[in-house]
Amino acid sequence: MLTPAILGLLVFFVYPLVANLYYSFTSYDLLSPPRWIGLRNYTYLFTQDPRVAAAALNTLWLVLIMVPIKILASLGVAGLLMKARRVSGFWRTVFYLPALVPPVASVVAFVFLFNPGSGPVNAALRSVGIAGPLWFNDPQWSKPTLVVLAIWVMGDVMIIFLASLLNVPREQHEAAALDGANAAQRIVYVTLPAIAPVILFAAVTGAIAALQYFTEAAVASGVASGKSGVYTKLSDVMGYPADSLLTYTEWLYARGFGSFQLGYAAALAVVLFVVTAVFMGLLLRRFDAFNPDGRS
Amino acid sequence: MNHNTQSRHRVLNFIADNTILAVLGALFIAPIVLVLLTSFMSGRQTLTASWWPDPWEWDNYVKAFTEVPLASWFANSTMYAVLSTVFMIVSSVPAAYVLAKIKFRFSNVIFLAIIVAMLLPPQVTIVPIYVMWAKIGLTGTLWPLILPNLLGSAFSIFLLRQFFLTIPSAYADAARVDGAGEVGVLLKVMVPMTRSGIAAAAIFQFFYSWNDFFGPLLYTSENQQAWPVAYGLATFHGSHGTDWGMTMAVTMLVTLPVVIVFFFAQRVFVEGINLTGVTG
Numbered sequence: 001m002l003t004p005a006i007l008g009l010l011v012f013f014v015y016p017l018v019a020n021l022y023y024s025f026t027s028y029d030l031l032s033p034p035r036w037i038g039l040r041n042y043t044y045l046f047t048q049d050p051r052v053a054a055a056a057l058n059t060l061w062l063v064l065i066m067v068p069i070k071i072l073a074s075l076g077v078a079g080l081l082m083k084a085r086r087v088s089g090f091w092r093t094v095f096y097l098p099a100l101v102p103p104v105a106s107v108v109a110f111v112f113l114f115n116p117g118s119g120p121v122n123a124a125l126r127s128v129g130i131a132g133p134l135w136f137n138d139p140q141w142s143k144p145t146l147v148v149l150a151i152w153v154m155g156d157v158m159i160i161f162l163a164s165l166l167n168v169p170r171e172q173h174e175a176a177a178l179d180g181a182n183a184a185q186r187i188v189y190v191t192l193p194a195i196a197p198v199i200l201f202a203a204v205t206g207a208i209a210a211l212q213y214f215t216e217a218a219v220a221s222g223v224a225s226g227k228s229g230v231y232t233k234l235s236d237v238m239g240y241p242a243d244s245l246l247t248y249t250e251w252l253y254a255r256g257f258g259s260f261q262l263g264y265a266a267a268l269a270v271v272l273f274v275v276t277a278v279f280m281g282l283l284l285r286r287f288d289a290f291n292p293d294g295r296s
Numbered sequence: 297m298n299h300n301t302q303s304r305h306r307v308l309n310f311i312a313d314n315t316i317l318a319v320l321g322a323l324f325i326a327p328i329v330l331v332l333l334t335s336f337m338s339g340r341q342t343l344t345a346s347w348w349p350d351p352w353e354w355d356n357y358v359k360a361f362t363e364v365p366l367a368s369w370f371a372n373s374t375m376y377a378v379l380s381t382v383f384m385i386v387s388s389v390p391a392a393y394v395l396a397k398i399k400f401r402f403s404n405v406i407f408l409a410i411i412v413a414m415l416l417p418p419q420v421t422i423v424p425i426y427v428m429w430a431k432i433g434l435t436g437t438l439w440p441l442i443l444p445n446l447l448g449s450a451f452s453i454f455l456l457r458q459f460f461l462t463i464p465s466a467y468a469d470a471a472r473v474d475g476a477g478e479v480g481v482l483l484k485v486m487v488p489m490t491r492s493g494i495a496a497a498a499i500f501q502f503f504y505s506w507n508d509f510f511g512p513l514l515y516t517s518e519n520q521q522a523w524p525v526a527y528g529l530a531t532f533h534g535s536h537g538t539d540w541g542m543t544m545a546v547t548m549l550v551t552l553p554v555v556i557v558f559f560f561a562q563r564v565f566v567e568g569i570n571l572t573g574v575t576g
Binding site for chain 2: 001002004005006007008009011012013014015016017019020023030077080081083084086091093094095097098100101102103104105107108109110111112113115117118120123126152156159160205208211212214215218219222223226227228232233234249252253256257262265266269272273276280283284290
C-alpha cells in the first residue's frame with residue numbers, strides 16, 4: 001500500500017534533488033544536451049549576476065519584516081477574540097474569510113484597491129486631505145503594501161494561535177491572579193510561555209513560506225505595471241517597480257524558464273535548498289509531530 | 297472597589313473590546329465589499345471616486361465570458377482540482393495508514409523524506425521535474441500538475457497520518473483477529489473512522505489546485521487553451537485595458553467556489569488547520 005508513495009518520493013523528490021545538483025554544474029537550455037562547466041554557474045551567481053542581490057535582499061526583507069508583522073497581527077486578533085469571548089462563530093469567520101480568497105484574486109483586488117488614480121484607498125485618504133502614495137507603483141511602498149495584504153490574509157495563522165490559546169489551562173491564569181499578577185503580567189508569565197512553541201512553529205513555517213514567496217509579488221508586478229497581458233511574458237515584468245518586488249524564486253523562474261538557462265536556475269535552486277535546510281532542521285529538531293516516534 | 301463599580305467596569309471593558317473588534321472586522325470585510333460593488337460598475341465608473349454602482353452593470357458577469365475563454369478556463373480549473381483530489385485520496389490514504397499504524401524497517405526514513413518533501417520549496421526541484429515532463433511531451437498541459445498526485449502528495453500523507461494516529465490500534469487489531477487483511481482493515485475500519493480527516497485533506501488539495509498559480513505559469517503559460525481560471529485572472533487586467541469592473545467580476549467568480557466549499561465544510565476545515573499547526 002506504500003509502494004506508490006515510495007515511487008512518488010523517488011521520482012519527484014530524490015531523483016530531482018540529485019539531478020538538480022548535476023544540472024547546477026552544467027550549461028543547459030533544453031534544446032542541446034547539458035554541457036559540464038564546473039563551478040562557473042556558482043561564480044557567476046556570487047560575483048556577477050546583476051539582479052540576484054536585489055532578489056535575495058527582497059526575500060530577506062520579507063522573512064525579517066513581513067513574517068514577524070503577520071505573526072504579531074494574528075496573535076493580536078486571536079488575543080482580542082479571546083478577551084471579548086468571541087472565539088467561535090461570526091467573528092472568527094470574519095477574520096478568517098480573507099485567508100480563503102485565492103492568492104491571485106486577493107492580489108488583483110489589492111492592486112485595484114490601492115491603485116493610485118481611482119483606487120478606493122487613495123480616494124478615502126483624499127477625502128480626509130491626505131495625498132496617498134503610489135503603493136504598488138512606488139519602489140518604496142510596493143513591499144509594505146504586500147505586508148498589508150499579508151495581514152489581511154493572516155486567518156490561517158490566527159486559527160492556530162486561537163486553538164493554542166484555548167489550550168492554556170484556566171487554572172494557571174486563576175492561580176496567577178490569586179498570587180496578585182495583573183493582566184499584563186499574566187500574559188507575559190502564563191500565556192506567552194504556554195504558546196511559545198506555536199509561535200516558533202508559525203515563525204519557522206512562515207520563514208520557509210517567505211523564502212519561496214512568488215505568486216503575490218509576480219501578480220502584483222504584472223497587474224500594477226499594466227503589462228500582465230497575454231502577449232507579455234510575466235518574467236519580463238517581474239520585479240516591477242524597479243526590482244523592488246523581485247523575489248529570489250522569481251529570479252530563479254525568470255532565468256530558468258524565461259530565458260531557459262536551466263543550469264543556472266539549478267545553481268540558484270541549490271543555494272535556496274541550503275538556506276531552507278537550516279529552517280527545516282530547526283523544525284525537525286523541535287517538533288514532535290515531525291518526529292517519526294512523536295504523536296500528534 | 298464596591299460591587300457596583302466593578303460590574304460597571306466589566307460592562308465598559310466589554311463595550312471597548314467589542315468596539316475594537318467591530319472596527320477591525322469592518323476593515324477586514326471592506327475589501328470584499330468594495331470588490332463586489334466594483335464588479336457591478338461600468339469600466340468608466342470605476343475610474344471615478346464613487347463607490348456605489350450607478351447604474352448597476354450586471355452585464356460584467358456575462359461579458360467576461362465573451363471577452364476571454366472564461367468557460368473553458370473554469371472547466372480546466374475544475375478538471376485540475378477534481379482529478380488531483382481524487383488521485384491524492386486514492387494514493388495518500390493507504391500510504392498514511394501504513395505510516396501511522398504499521399511498524400517496519402525504514403518507516404522512519406520514509407516518514408522523514410515525506411516531511412522534507414512537504415517543507416521543501418517546489419522551486420528547489422523544479423528544473424529536473426520540468427525537464428522530465430518536457431521529455432515526455434506534456435508541457436503545455438496541466439497533466440504535470442495532476443498526475444503526480446497518483447503517487448501521493450507529501451502534505452496530504454502527513455495530514456492524514458496525523459488523523460490515523462488519533463484512532464486506537466485496538467480497533468484494527470480486533471478486525472485482524474476476525475481475519476481481515478490490511479486492505480480490509482483500512483477500508484472497513486479505519487476509513488469510516490477518519491472520514492472528517494479525509495474530507496479535510498480533500499478540501500486542502502482542492503483549494504491548493506484551484507488556487508495554484510506557479511504550476512500553471514510554469515507549464516501552460518504558452519497555451520491559453522490550457523489555462524486554469526486563477527492563472528487567467530492574473531492576465532485579465534492587462535489584456536482588457538483598464539476595465540476594473542469586469543476584472544473585479546472575474547475576481548469574484550474565481551473566489552466563489554472556494555467560499556462555497558468552505559461554508560459547507562467549515563468544521564472539518566478548521567479541525568484540519570489545527571492538526572497542521574502542531575504544538576511542541
